[in-house]
Amino acid sequence: MQTVLSIAVDALAYGMVLFVISIGLSVTMGLMRVVNLAHGAFAMIGGYIASYAARDLGVGYGVAVLIAVFGTILIAIPIERLLYRRIYGAPELTQVLMTIGITFCIIGIANFVFGPTLKTIPLPPELQGSINLGFRAVATHRLFAILCGLVVAGALWYLIEKTAFGVKLRASVDNAAMAAALGVRTQIVYAVSFAIAIGLAAFGGVVGAELLPVEPYYALRYMVTFLVVVSIGGAGSIPGALLACLLLGGIDTTGRYLMPEFGEFFFYLAVIAIVCVFPRGLAGRAK
Amino acid sequence: MTSILEVCNLKKAFGGLAVTNNVSLSLNPGDRVALIGPNGAGKTTFVNLVTGNLRPDSGMVRLGGETITGLNPMRRVRKGLVRSFQVTRLFQDMTPAEHVALAILQRDGRSTQMLGHFSHMPDVTAETGELLSKLGLHDFASSKVSRIAYGQQRLLEIAIALALRPKVLLLDEPAAGVPQSDTGRIEQALAELPADLAVLMIEHDMDLVFRFARRVIVLAAGEIIFDGSPAEVTKDARVREAYLGSYAYVSSVA
Amino acid sequence: DTIKVGVIGPFSGPFALQGKNFKAGIDAYMAMHGDTVGDDKVEIIYRDVPAPDPAQSKALAQELIIKEGVQYLTGFYFTPDAMAVTPLLTQGNVPMVIMNAATSAIVTKSPFVVRTSFTLWQTSTPIAQVARDKGVDKVMSVVSDYGPGVDAENAFKAAFTAAGGTVVEAIRMPLSTNDFSPIMQRIRDSGAQAVFAFLPSGPTTLGFVKAYNQNGLKEAGIQFFAPGDLTQESDLPALGDTALGILTTFHYSVAHDSPENKAFVEAASRAIGNPAELSFPAVGAFDGMHVIYKMIEATDGEQDAQKAVDAVKGLAWESPRGPVEIDPESRHITENIYLREVAKSDDGTYYNKEIQTFEKQGDPGLAAAN
Amino acid sequence: MAALMNENAIAGKPARVRLAGSDLLGVAIVIAAAIAGYFLFPNNLALLTRIISIALLVLSLDLVTGYCGVATLGHAALYGAGAYAAGMAAVHFGITDPLAMMAVGILAGTAAGLLSGVIVLRAHGLPQLVLSIAIVHLFHEAANKASSWTGGSDGLASIAPDPLLGLFEFDLWSRTAYVFGVVLLLVVLIVLRLVVRSPFGMLCRGIKEDPIRIRAMGASVHGTIMRMYAISGAVAGVGGALNAISTQVVGLDSLSFTLSAEALVMLVLGGTGSLYGALIGTVSFLWFEDIVSAANPFHWLTIVGALLILVVLFAPRGLYGTASAFLERRQEARR
């Protein structure tokens, strides 16, 4: 029993961290229909900025998070205007090529500027250490990540499903020309959603840095993880992504506990099984 | 005469909405039937159920005496049950000639042949040319579909269906988007169909319906409310109210 | 004449840090000893294999030999990359000096292979004795599931069992593991008094060490033993306090106290730019260059692989890591292995403090394989 | 008479000549390039052989992605299967004749292709992509685990192929390997040209655009794609076996996600849906990579990234795709 509980706690924590980091990608992929393989690169930029702010400028954790989110958005704006704007609505493979190119460039630049070593983001005292749940200890920052995940999920769901902006965004994605003909300023809608997605990436990069540490290769190292999580959930679906993260987190954690040597098999077999049962992802948007 | 297509008690509901509600009908070889009815009455759904693109909740479909309810769309096509689409589904990067040739090759079971090119197969090119000419698409035979107007694409849809040499042909609004000047071509193509082919056509263009059909079926809210001759249908009060409006009046004075 | 030396290593991609250390070691050596040997000028040509890719490595080696006309091949961070090149050596008449790749068997693949780094067997064997000395009877072994991990596990198991302990459980985790909490739980449940771990340096090490602390294993008194890859100097700033007290055995600590090392660290730090990035591959490269210089000397700049290799068999010198010697039999380096503990210096930086020396360690791996 | 004219216009007499002509031209260019490569870069034949081997992988990927519209990031599974099968045949079963190793590679590639096909066809779009990723990871893990057979992460070494046809040694300069590779590539290319122009190829292109339409024509989408996957597997198997024979080592990288992704990048770079695009993409990517990584082994990734971005901006349909579209438009304008 204790083991089960313990696994459950680990799974929840791991799943939520995955969620926080990859949900921005769900927005770009599912709602903007851009296969943004550079998502991890932006998360990494967020991590670097936060690390720099907290370590070298000595600001507090909260401020560092804010600087990271807005700093990353600021960096992303010209990239959106010059590059991403050209691939909205382009074939997926073209998007793959462009965003991989962007990822390579960002990796190279990060390597050059920050060097190849790991960068950490010092946690505030409140988030350091562990909390004892009685049957075991859990790192405080993981509970914090769980909380962040829930808040982000709720806010994003509301924004996309319930607000006028959300409707316009989804309309623009379905058919940009028609949305424009109906008076939707699609470029602005796209730019704003892109900024939101990038902000989320940066936020995830910072909050998740304890688990996925920041280094130049971050951008590619976790690309598959993000892609898998988002696609299994059904791109564009917030509840789907949440469910997928918890499910995959659970499978991964259980697999690693029960038979770590076959962890990878476990995980990918489960992925295949899930996709076979839900070929559009857990909560895929109908086309 | 034994019926070629038989549909018994077909039912389909989306959520709570019964879109096809216990529909039964049968077509005989050589039939020319128009299926009309208000928007959202379930006509397209009916066709989808018959062709296997949708799974019925209950009911049965028989083709030439053989039950095909469990077959997938592909197998039904191979057995001679062919449809056209209400909204064109064409390959934007291919030419009309390629579309038709592909259909012909598939019909003859040669589409998985891995050698040769259709342009080197005289029988295929001849038949392709003939079909395209019949539908007035000859001039566009080798332009990409993305470059030809919608009306022409509609004609191509029909050409593909015909190339498959069906036993039963289900046409979903074949004339939608085809200008009046060209509906003649469709009519002509339909008129030249083999006499033993059964055709069921969904259409909102009443002029076409009345020129084409020898039997009219009216579907409303998922149920057949009328099945009879074209002459009678204009007189049916329910049909007039639900669907035809003043059309019946206009055409009877015209 | 110009003598060209081809270096194959990971200079970009996930292991760029290690490649950077290669270059730092080479640059340091050449800064200290000049770029000429006798009348010959030494020129270094770098080729990048970002991740293990034997085909690419072989193609590059071939290009270096045939097109660039290199007389020496060196570098090689990964075992498969080195293995792929060994068949070329005889035909190309080129010796190969391995600066890192740590699987024992490589030296047997060609008589022209010399290694100046270490093997996992070499570094993981002594820690078993250390664990026994600390009174540990039951250990759980946790390694990454790839060549070096498997070597580390086997070496430790062999030595620990030989010393009378039991390895209660040995698990191999996929390289891609990010979340180590479940593993920590496993370790707790196994009832072991200590954990022996091997992971490649970088993000996974950080995650593992953090998980060890945060899941309360440290508090529970479960000790942590590992070969030195786990506390590689370049990772120490990120590991921070969590690494304090971890015991590792390794052939080199940047903090090794000797004049040779002081000079090396100074030169290598200058070469690498950021001293915090300096770690063990640099010393492998530094000594590798030493061997190559000796080879050039012995052959007088002529291309003669046999003569070159023969000349360094039994070569002994004082390396920054301590006294070393090329074993004439295996052509692998014999060196001291040190027990180290992660400590915090007065200026707040972390370092590997050497607390015990196991002298003149050869490679037990080759013997184990036979 | 009218019927005859029709026929000509459809079949397009000039078009027919042009097609056949362009095919001959294409093959001739490949041969010329291969010969030029041999004499211009005699010291780089290992690299060129590697390019050919990867080109076979990219061609094979083009078959399913470019012609059938199957999104996959796991195609290296097929390539690696070919490489490992050929390698293991040599190391464990003493099958060291290069042609026999090649045959083993082709068989294994085909088998891996069929297996991947069965799994990948269970979904579409992104989930399909994920399935393919899962497959390549499973293959990778399996090869890692079965280290007594595959050498695990140390790689399968000591593959020692016999001289080709009993005459030509695989030498340091890779001359034999290169010529062997060129011949294989040409054979594969000619066969594939025939296949993609055939009715079967047309069917595949149709599937790529609209599978529902194809079903409504009575053709089997799955059956067709499975066939293509088998062919694709065979081609990838050729590439993998060539890799095993020429480098004499097989590493886990040949079964990796990275290689799969790189192959996709090369394909898109060249242009999907035309075999020449695959060739041009591979050659230009690997050649460019070789040059910049030699020029600056430390920061070349940035330059490659920039190249990819530039290609998307200025040649959105890939190098070959954009060039041929441009030529087509010029031709149209002239008419």
Added chain:
Amino acid sequence: MSAASLEVENLSAGYGPMRILENVSFSVPAGSRLAVLGRNGMGKTTLLATLAGQTRRYHGAIRIGATDIANLQSAPRAHCGLGYVPQTRDIFPTLTVEENLFVGLKGRPRSALREAYDMFPRLFERRRNLGSQLSGGEQQMLSTARTILGKPSVLLLDEPLEGLAPVICEELMAAFSELAKTGGVTIVLVEQRIQSALDFADAVLILERGRVAWSGTSGELGENHQTVEELLGVGGLH
């Protein structure tokens, strides 16, 4: 929106390098109705799409009232009072019916959705369904309703009767007439059924290969059987 005329001068446009429209000029006074006729592929859709800002325009002026909108993009044109119902309907497939309509509101209060539902009760029944789940005719209704909700002063209709039941067609034509007469909306209608078009419009424009081949009042065209025969390929109107 107040009433506004539509004036087009020397408009040339096409797709990429493919020129389809050549020097098209016409004007529609505020509140009046123009029918655009022509055979298949003659450029009717291209004309409307160009007015709506969706194809490439080479040169020419487009004025709504006194404002030249030719250099504006689609969205600002919509805000200048242009409403466009495309031939392909262009429903947002992943949005519900209600959300589809919402996009057309152009900032009007949500309560205005009632207008659409009053016009097409069928849409009200299906308001929670996704756009992709609608029947062909329902999509047509939705497309028209969505544009009308934005209260355009110039309305471009590309075969709006396509796929609709005869009863609905009648009602819809009546509704369009009503919009023009009482709302002062200027309407440009592309329609295949010539008779319906003539009954509805004040003026007619016939396109032939992208050029204006004939223009005049619908009365004139009704008399002129030869032109109809020649340009539209249809004999005997009733």
